[in-house]
Amino acid sequence: MSTATADAAAPSKDGILSHARHIVSENPVTGVSFALFALFLLAAIIGPFIVPYDPLASDTAAALQAPSAAHWFGTDQLGRDIFSRVVVATRLDMIIAIASVALVFLAGGFAGIASGYFGGWTDRIVGRVSDTIMAFPLFVLAMGIVAALGNTVTNIIIATAIINFPLYVRVARAEANVRREAGFVQAARLSGNSEMRILLGHIAPNILPLMMVQVSLTMGYAILNAAGLSFIGLGVRPPTPEWGIMVAEGASFIISGEWWIAFFPGVTLMLAVFCFNLLGDGLRDLVDPQRRT
Amino acid sequence: MNVHLPANHIQPPLLEVQDLTVEFATRRGAVRAVEKVNLTLAKGETLGIVGESGSGKSVTSYTVMRILDRAGRIAEGTITFGGVDVGNAPESTVRALRGREMSMIFQNPRAALNPIRKVGKQIEDVLIEHVQAQPSDAKEKAIEVLKAVRIARPEERYHAYPFELSGGMCQRIVIALALACRPQLLIADEPTTGLDVTTQKAVMDLVVELARERNMATILITHDLGLAAAYCDRVMVMEKGRVVETATAEAIFRAPRHAYTRKLMRATPRGGITLRDLLPEEIATEMAPLGVKVPPASGQPLLVVENLIKEYPRQSAVSSLARMFGAKVAAPEPFRAVDGISFSLAKGESLGLVGESGCGKSTTSMMLMRLLDPTSGQIIFKGEDLSKIPARTFARSPWRSRIQMVFQDPTDSLNPRFTAARSIADPLLQMGENVSGPALRARVEELARLVGLPSPFLDRFPHQLSGGQKARVGIARAIALDPELVVLDEPTAALDVSVQAVVLNLLHDLKQRLGMSYIFVSHDLEVVRMLCDRVIVMRAGGIVEEGETAAVMAAPKAEYTRELLSSIPHPPIY
Numbered sequence: 031m032s033t034a035t036a037d038a039a040a041p042s043k044d045g046i047l048s049h050a051r052h053i054v055s056e057n058p059v060t061g062v063s064f065a066l067f068a069l070f071l072l073a074a075i076i077g078p079f080i081v082p083y084d085p086l087a088s089d090t091a092a093a094l095q096a097p098s099a100a101h102w103f104g105t106d107q108l109g110r111d112i113f114s115r116v117v118v119a120t121r122l123d124m125i126i127a128i129a130s131v132a133l134v135f136l137a138g139g140f141a142g143i144a145s146g147y148f149g150g151w152t153d154r155i156v157g158r159v160s161d162t163i164m165a166f167p168l169f170v171l172a173m174g175i176v177a178a179l180g181n182t183v184t185n186i187i188i189a190t191a192i193i194n195f196p197l198y199v200r201v202a203r204a205e206a207n208v209r210r211e212a213g214f215v216q217a218a219r220l221s222g223n224s225e226m227r228i229l230l231g232h233i234a235p236n237i238l239p240l241m242m243v244q245v246s247l248t249m250g251y252a253i254l255n256a257a258g259l260s261f262i263g264l265g266v267r268p269p270t271p272e273w274g275i276m277v278a279e280g281a282s283f284i285i286s287g288e289w290w291i292a293f294f295p296g297v298t299l300m301l302a303v304f305c306f307n308l309l310g311d312g313l314r315d316l317v318d319p320q321r322r323t
Numbered sequence: 324m325n326v327h328l329p330a331n332h333i334q335p336p337l338l339e340v341q342d343l344t345v346e347f348a349t350r351r352g353a354v355r356a357v358e359k360v361n362l363t364l365a366k367g368e369t370l371g372i373v374g375e376s377g378s379g380k381s382v383t384s385y386t387v388m389r390i391l392d393r394a395g396r397i398a399e400g401t402i403t404f405g406g407v408d409v410g411n412a413p414e415s416t417v418r419a420l421r422g423r424e425m426s427m428i429f430q431n432p433r434a435a436l437n438p439i440r441k442v443g444k445q446i447e448d449v450l451i452e453h454v455q456a457q458p459s460d461a462k463e464k465a466i467e468v469l470k471a472v473r474i475a476r477p478e479e480r481y482h483a484y485p486f487e488l489s490g491g492m493c494q495r496i497v498i499a500l501a502l503a504c505r506p507q508l509l510i511a512d513e514p515t516t517g518l519d520v521t522t523q524k525a526v527m528d529l530v531v532e533l534a535r536e537r538n539m540a541t542i543l544i545t546h547d548l549g550l551a552a553a554y555c556d557r558v559m560v561m562e563k564g565r566v567v568e569t570a571t572a573e574a575i576f577r578a579p580r581h582a583y584t585r586k587l588m589r590a591t592p593r594g595g596i597t598l599r600d601l602l603p604e605e606i607a608t609e610m611a612p613l614g615v616k617v618p619p620a621s622g623q624p625l626l627v628v629e630n631l632i633k634e635y636p637r638q639s640a641v642s643s644l645a646r647m648f649g650a651k652v653a654a655p656e657p658f659r660a661v662d663g664i665s666f667s668l669a670k671g672e673s674l675g676l677v678g679e680s681g682c683g684k685s686t687t688s689m690m691l692m693r694l695l696d697p698t699s700g701q702i703i704f705k706g707e708d709l710s711k712i713p714a715r716t717f718a719r720s721p722w723r724s725r726i727q728m729v730f731q732d733p734t735d736s737l738n739p740r741f742t743a744a745r746s747i748a749d750p751l752l753q754m755g756e757n758v759s760g761p762a763l764r765a766r767v768e769e770l771a772r773l774v775g776l777p778s779p780f781l782d783r784f785p786h787q788l789s790g791g792q793k794a795r796v797g798i799a800r801a802i803a804l805d806p807e808l809v810v811l812d813e814p815t816a817a818l819d820v821s822v823q824a825v826v827l828n829l830l831h832d833l834k835q836r837l838g839m840s841y842i843f844v845s846h847d848l849e850v851v852r853m854l855c856d857r858v859i860v861m862r863a864g865g866i867v868e869e870g871e872t873a874a875v876m877a878a879p880k881a882e883y884t885r886e887l888l889s890s891i892p893h894p895p896i897y
Contacts (some may be wrong), residue, residue: 212735219694220692235738236739
């Protein structure tokens with residue numbers, strides 16, 4: 031596969047950038063979401079080096095200050111700069127979201143395609159596993175997994191991947207199922223492709239556009255889930271900057287008027303989820319050759 | 324206008340379309356789908372609109388019904404139906420006209436029916452909706468309607484669901500729905516495409532008969548010039564959104580005036596011609612003659628099929644439930660899709676496999692292709708019994724490259740994410756002898772040349788290719804490994820006639836050049852006659868008749884073959 035795929039894909043590769051430009055120009059919302067995503071990525075990569083204050087350094091003299099020129103987002107009860115903490119937290123939240131989605135994309139996607147394509151026992155086992163997961167309230171399940179495995183970032187990633195597993199299985203299974211008797215799959219059999227190669231080389235790329243929509247939706251959900259776990263004290267532990275914890279810590283101050291402590295990390299969280307959800311259409315168009323005319 | 328009409332046409336026409344231009348808004352600006360179309364239709368008249376895909380024939384009729392999708396609009400011209408200006412009338416007026424005054428039937432009857440409602444109830448719904456019946460007498464009237472469309476045992480069929488009925492029966496139900504309110508105009512958009520030829524005849528006879536009975540005007544939209552000529556008073560030929568010719572059915576066949584009509588006529592398969600006659604004259608004369616038929620080499624035949632059987636278990640809810648509770652119930656008799664057929668194929672020979680849907684011809688071809696395991700029987704290819712190798716592992720067998728296939732639907736059979744070159748290269752990559760890089764590309768280009776696909780098209784994706792080009796890619800892929808046997812499963816069924824003409828000639832020339840054997844699966848006897856040396860007629864899983872194609876066509880022995888032959892629509896001139 032290696033040389034051949036590369037060889038065949040070569041002619042279309044030069045078009046990818048101009049194709050991306052076309053998609054963005056066609057749909058401004060996609061452009062906004064791409065720009066927002068780039069901003070979050072930038073913050074995740076270089077954020078810790080450019081922030082004005084040390085996100086962990088407390089300064090009780092400057093505690094609970096409202097947003098000002100010195101502290102754009104204000105300071106919290108320990109006098110830590112909220113802007114710096116929000117920016118630095120981006121990396122951790124993005125790592126959790128991207129890693130868990132990548133994990134479930136591979137595992138759930140493959141299990142789903144295989145169960146849709148082979149049917150029979152594969153389908154029964156994968157189906158029952160995902161039904162079992164679906165039977166639990168998903169957030170409670172994630173809480174249980176993290177509580178049982180221990181309070182680490184790796185376990186948050188695993189828990190988030192597990193609760194999203196059925197969503198990927200269902201989409202991939204349904205799509206693979208309708209394609210398994212398609213003409214091009216029969217033709218691939220006649221060309222001497224093995225079943226596994228048909229699965230990965232012929233069917234998987236065809237359901238990629240739909241999976242991309244799923245990726246963007248669950249990415250937002252994964253961030254929310256990670257923040258939620260931290261909010262109830264099961265995720266990342268303070269004083270590590272993380273949006274969920276920051277909202278949790280700030281929540282008790284809203285009543286006394288210090289709204290900014292919870293507000294800014296909350297808005298950032300919302301923007302991140304919003305951005306990932308909007309990204310879906312753009313990602314789908316980007317990986318769909320039918321859009322490349 | 325009346326001045327030009329003969330005296331018996333004093334009445335204004337039922338439908339009059341003047342200078343109709345329809346535009347569609349697309350990404351690259353407005354596209355004109357229909358340009359300056361004029362047509363008139365009198366009461367009780369049947370008009371055929373004929374054209375290939377993209378000719379605007381469907382758009383014209385959709386505009387008359389005002390059911391264009393949102394991107395389309397009438398840019399110019401008027402439509403007058405029974406004195407009403409349909410083009411500018413408010414939606415409420417048009418809605419009142421639709422169904423009651425003008426009605427439409429579509430290509431796929433099954434899609435037009437609600438799958439989970441009894442057909443009788445669906446007819447009742449329409450009758451009650453248009454105040455043709457009261458809930459009290461609706462059932463009675465619905466059965467009457469079923470009788471009118473010649474459905475046998477209407478009281479019983481009233482309770483049937485669409486999936487329990489055959490395609491032809493469903494189309495009759497759709498016709499019943501369309502005619503329930505006695506409309507004055509019926510538009511039939513490819514009503515018989517996808518139906519068997521004997522069913523097509525029954526459905527078309529019914530439509531024409533009902534139209535005559537009720538003095539109803541009919542517009543028949545079709546790609547089949549023969550069908551239009553056989554059933555219509557007048558025929559209008561369209562090309563690229565324009566009307567190129569309108570004349571009586573007979574005149575159009577006797578003396579077609581427009582070059583496009585002549586080309587379309589030439590391309591329509593019919594009795595007494597050869598493959599080359601399908602192509603436009605200037606191309607046909609340039610091509611090599613068809614070549615003499617070589618008598619098949621004596622000795623070992625390439626393929627021998629012996630007593631091939633494929634059974635499917637019948638599902639019965641009652642008995643499987645009973646078995647679940649431990650009761651000893653005999654399993655229902657399995658259904659035999661292919662019932663013990665035997666035949667042989669010589670090297671270099673082409674064999675036609677003809678029959679209507681459900682006759683087992685596709686199941687047979689799938690078994691020969693080793694995509695499906697037979698229940699019993701032998702498939703002996705060059706002395707080796709291939710039925711011993713299970714279909715699951717056949718992909719890795721060295722025999723795989725010897726037997727290849729061209730599929731029915733060129734779009735469906737190409738991976739949408741592969742370029743044409745990648746699709747053609749697929750068998751070479753899996754089974755070729757370590758070809759890669761420039762050698763692979765050279766081989767792909769050579770194959771593209773063989774099937775007449777210009778090499779710039781190789782880097783395109785399927786959705787950027789036309790139907791004919793996709794068919795060529797499919798053929799190139801099938802012959803990439805120099806197979807000895809190619810099964811062609813209705814390779815031209817999804818193509819326009821002019822493209823079909825080219826593809827059939829290509830297939831013939833490739834066979835001559837590469838010395839392959841063909842099994843050509845088709846429902847179209849005329850096409851089989853031109854391409855195949857021998858033909859097998861199948862019905863209900865068995866072989867009805869077998870013999871030299873010319874002999875079978877000229878003097879069919881079996882009653883069923885005669886029925887098939889007589890159902891092919893014949894234009895009045897032949």
